[in-house]
Amino acid sequence: MIGPMLAEAFSALGANRLRSVLTMLGMVIGVGAVITMLSVGEGTKAQVQATIESMGSNLFIVQAGSAQSGAVRTGAGGVQTLTASDAEAIADLPNVTAAAPVAPGNAQVVTSYGNWSTQIMGTTEDMLVARNWSLSSGYSFSDSDVRSASRVALIGRTIVTNLFGDEDPVGQTIRIRNLPFIVQGVLAGKGQSLDGRDQDDTILVPVTTAQRQLFAGRFGDTVRFIMVQASSTDAMSQVQADMTALLRDRHRIGEGQDDDFQIRNLAAMADSAAQTAQVMTLMLAAIASISLIVGGIGIMNIMLVSVTERTREIGIRMAIGARQRDVLLQFLLEALMLSLLGCLIGVALGVGGAWLIKLLGGLDTVVTPESVILAFAVATGVGVFFGYYPARKAARLKPIDALRYQ
Amino acid sequence: MPEALIRVQGLKKSYVSPAGSVEILHGLDFQINAGEFVAVMGPSGSGKSTMMNILGCLDTASSGTFEIAGKDTSKMSSDQLAGLRNDVIGFVFQGFNLLQRTTIEDNVALPLVYRSADKATRRAAAREILAKVGLDGYALSRPNQISGGQQQRVAIARALVGKPKILFADEPTGNLDTTTSHEIMDLFTGLNRQDGITLMIVTHEADIAQYADRLIRLVDGRIDYDGPARAYFQERAA
Structure with missing residues (x-):
């Protein structure tokens, strides 16, 4: 039919x-x-x-808050109240998979091939976890590198292009602010961030090395911010509340007083x-x-x-x-x-x-x-x-x- | 006692027009038995075509009963009526009514499509019936490639392909010249005499009606004469 x-x-x-x-x-x-x-x-x-995935998922940025002296208030991060040990304490909270302290700064980096001004981030291995960052070659720095403030560096893809050309950078020496560092690993490429910055134009060094040697005097033993990753999206509000309580306690902030830190939820931005x-x-x-x-x-x-x-x-x-x-x-x-x-x-x-x-x-x-x-x-x-x-x-x-x- | 194929009682048909209801058929009573060859005559406007359309299940009566093959059509759904038109009835029109886009063979086989017959069966049946109406070799032509007489043969073949119990023809020779008309009537006569097909033909021409055995004459929606055709014409000639 x-x-x-x-x-x-x-x-x-x-x-x-x-x-x-x-x-x-x-x-x-x-x-x-x-x-x-x-x-x-x-x-x-x-x-x-x-x-969004290259940024890492379920992230918080904990920043130092503003300070007030008389009628003048500084912006966020105006006082440096966060320390690497705050990060360690946050890392011990439930449902926190990583908490990386960051002490950033800019510096001129030199190799025999050329020189390049870039962002240096003093941080810990947790940064790689939080940002879902892998190494394309070499290996990451360890806790002992952080403890002993070793001069080791993980470099981004853009750094490799500008300072090594076609050479393999692992094991080579770079000079940051005239201090020699051993390149221990190369970070996998991430491309642009949401706001258009090149995420591969960066060098990671142990946070202690940045605090004490590279940017000595700028941070003391504080950090600019802490990057925190929660285990899941659902756990984020719990983690945020826990962090607030923990930091208020650690910074001895009395009832009724303002926080001396800010917590920004990056997941909301990504959403x-x-x-x-x-x-x-x-x-x-x-x-x-x-x-x-x-x-x-x-x-x-x-x-x-x-x-x-x-x-x-x-x-x-x-x-x-x-x-x-x-x-x-x-x-x-x-x-x-x-x-x-x-x-x-x-x-x-x-x-x-x-x-x-x-x-x-x-x-x-x-x-x-x-x-x-x-x-x-x-x-x-x-x-x-x-x-x-x-x-x-x-x-x-x-x-x-x-x-x-x- | 011959088998009654069609039984009509008190059949009326009226149309609603702007001027009011107009009755075309004023209550017809007759019976047609299997194997009969009936001619229906009457002047223009006497209701011949209206009656044929009702008998052919193309139209419905306003009142009265019309039974075909023992079934009362007044209570039938449109699908059941379609089934009757497919199975029991063959209809031949004055204007042939062939599908112009379609080959002769497919035109003839069309009723079988609605019986879900497969292609081979349809083709075999169409070829067989085309041979019977003398159109061997025209199977793949199209209607506009053949003459009017040939087109009417195709239409007759289409009406016959489903092996109906009765064949209705409304002015089948109205569009044909005299010679061709008589050829078509010879074909009809053969179908009635040799194959025993019941025939009912509307015409306004006496020499066409003379092929039939029985004559029903309508005047103003009433039966004016119902009897042997020969007797009617002899009486008129006298």
């Missing part, structure tokens, strides 16, 4: 080739637009996701960035869906014309035994065929469009199987939805009225 009906639908569409092609064009453009737009949105989302990307994807999809609906209305329009034009044919078919559902099925099949064929070409166009945007626009685009399935589902839905009314109109005709139609 369905076999000859499919052939019938195909020949009916073939009989009005130009009209069928133009009708399909609406579907083609709609589906193509949806797939391309979704691929742009997905690409952006993936980019944001990668950036909002991910949400922005999600909203953008949705918006692009919504705009593209409008063209799908317009395409569907085009199909309905043509099917209505087709029903009117073929009223006599419907009458003939009914006169020789076609039931209502046969007529319904015939016109529904035609509408479905139009929309699915249009969808097929649209998918090809959309994938091509995504590829072109990647090639010419330099935007990351990702065509997901879900978006293709979605396009097919919507096309089927549009075909059935917009094809049903004309098909039913045809099926409900009385045979004699259909036959008399001129």
Whole structure:
């Protein structure tokens, strides 16, 4: 039954080739637009996701608070109240996977190949855990390196390019502020951060080395901030409360007095960035869906014309035994065929469009199987939805009225 | 006692027009037995076509009963009526009513599509019946490539392919020249005499009606004459 009906639908569409092609064009453009737009949105989302992941997940930054002397208040970090031992104490809290003290500064770094000004971070091994940072070669520094303030360094990819060229830096010596350091490892590349900084343009040294040797006198035994990682997103509020209590206790802050530190939740920042990307994807999809609906209305329009034009044919078919559902099925099949064929070409166009945007626009685009399935589902839905009314109109005709139609 | 194929009692049909309800058929009573060859005559507007459309299950009566093959059609759903049109009834129109986009063979096989017959069965049945109406070798032509007489043969083949119990024809020769008309009527006569197919043909031409055994004459929606065709024409000639 369905076999000859499919052939019938195909020949009916073939009989009005130009009209069928133009009708399909609406579907083609709609589906193509949806797939391309979704691929742009997905690409952006993936980019944001990668950036967020490179930052590390479930992170807090604990910063020293502001100080007040008379009427003058300093900004955050204006007083240096946090110490590396605060970090150690935080690390012992439940649900904390890492707490890395950071004593940062800028310095000129020199090798025999060249020199380069970069950011030096005095920290501990926990930094690598918190930032989800791995080494591409060499090995990390240990607790004993921190305790003994060894002159060892882990360097980022950008440093390698600028100070070593093609050479293998592991085991070589670099001079930071004229002090020799042994390069112990190379950090894996991370790319840009959310605010556009190059995360690979950095050198990690033991926090004690930074405090006592590199930036002697600047920190004493304090640190600028502590990077803390909670074990899960759900544990974050608990960890934040625990840290506040712990630091207030350690810093002997009485009831009613302001904290001398600030805790910033980086997960919230990452969430909002991910949400922005999600909203953008949705918006692009919504705009593209409008063209799908317009395409569907085009199909309905043509099917209505087709029903009117073929009223006599419907009458003939009914006169020789076609039931209502046969007529319904015939016109529904035609509408479905139009929309699915249009969808097929649209998918090809959309994938091509995504590829072109990647090639010419330099935007990351990702065509997901879900978006293709979605396009097919919507096309089927549009075909059935917009094809049903004309098909039913045809099926409900009385045979004699259909036959008399001129 | 011959088998009653069609039984009509008090059949009325009226249309609602802006001027009010107009009754076309004022209560018809007759019975048609299997194997009969009946001609329906009458002046324009007498209700011949209206009656044929009701008998062919293309239209419904306003009141009265119409039984076909022992089944009362007044209580049937549109799908059941479609089943009757497919199984029990063959209908031939004045204007042939072939699908122009479709080959002769597929036109003839169309009723079988709605019986879900497979392609091979449809093709074999179409070829067999085309041979019977003298259209060997035209299976793959299209309707616009053949003459009017040939198109009417295709329409008859289409009406016969489902092996119906009764064949209705509404002015089957109305669009044909005299020679072709008689060829078509010879074909009908053969189908009735040799294959025992019950025939009911509407015409306004006396020489076409003379092929039939029985004549029903309608005037203003009433039966004016129902009896042997020969007797009617002899009486008129006299």
